Amino acid sequence: NAGVTQTPKFQVLKTGQSMTLQCAQDMNHNSMYWYRQDPGMGLRLIYYSASEGTTDKGEVPNGYNVSRLNKREFSLRLESAAPSQTSVYFCASVRSGSTDTQYFGPGTRLTVL
Amino acid sequence: QKEVEQDPGPLSVPEGAIVSLNCTYSNSAFQYFMWYRQYSRKGPELLMYTYSSGNKEDGRFTAQVDKSSKYISLFIRDSQPSDSATYLCAMSERYIPTFGRGTSLIVHP
Secondary structure, three states: OOOEEEEOOEEEEOOOOOEEEEEEEOOOOOOEEEEEEEOOOEEEEEEEEOOOOOOEEOOOOOOEEEEEOOOOEEEEEEOOOOHHHOEEEEEEEEOOOOOOOEEEOOOEEEEEO | OOOEEOOOOOEEEEOOOOEEEEEEEOOOOOOEEEEEEEOOOOOOEEEEEEOOOEEEEEOOEEEEEEOOOOEEEEEEOOOOHHHOEEEEEEEEOOOOOEEOOOEEEEEEO
């Protein structure tokens, strides 16, 4: 049982490049989330997927797209990276039967030059 | 004003001290309250979860919720250097939690 896994762990991009952050969970959770964490800003929700087949915007969705590929996987795509997207990105999933206790992945540290 | 306010610290205490971490909130619809611990360069991990007002104890940790004052607390007894981390409060109505900014705690030997 690996919990929530994220790839890659680190990434450096140039402005304008694109990339996809991958997230997978093996806990049979229904809901999955993408956050970014910046110094002094706490965790801010980018997008979430309440269930397979649905996605919704969070607090800071601009510049990002998501895909809920199946129940296990939820990916985050940056189509044209900007320096303002330099951050640590966390994926999380919600335990079945408990609406709001989230389990987090280890994070992806992204730098956009 | 953010919906959830949390002092970022850092809070520095000696080993063995009782630590009190706090958050205030403005949304009276919040009904789920959580505390997460985040070690440096790691993802947050759930520490405590409460649904209603009152106290919940788990080992050295006690979570307290006062809905009338819109105030939640986390107490750590007999603090250890291994407790040094950032502690984030979170609360929600249903599926979307709102996080505080986190309080950095340093427990020195």
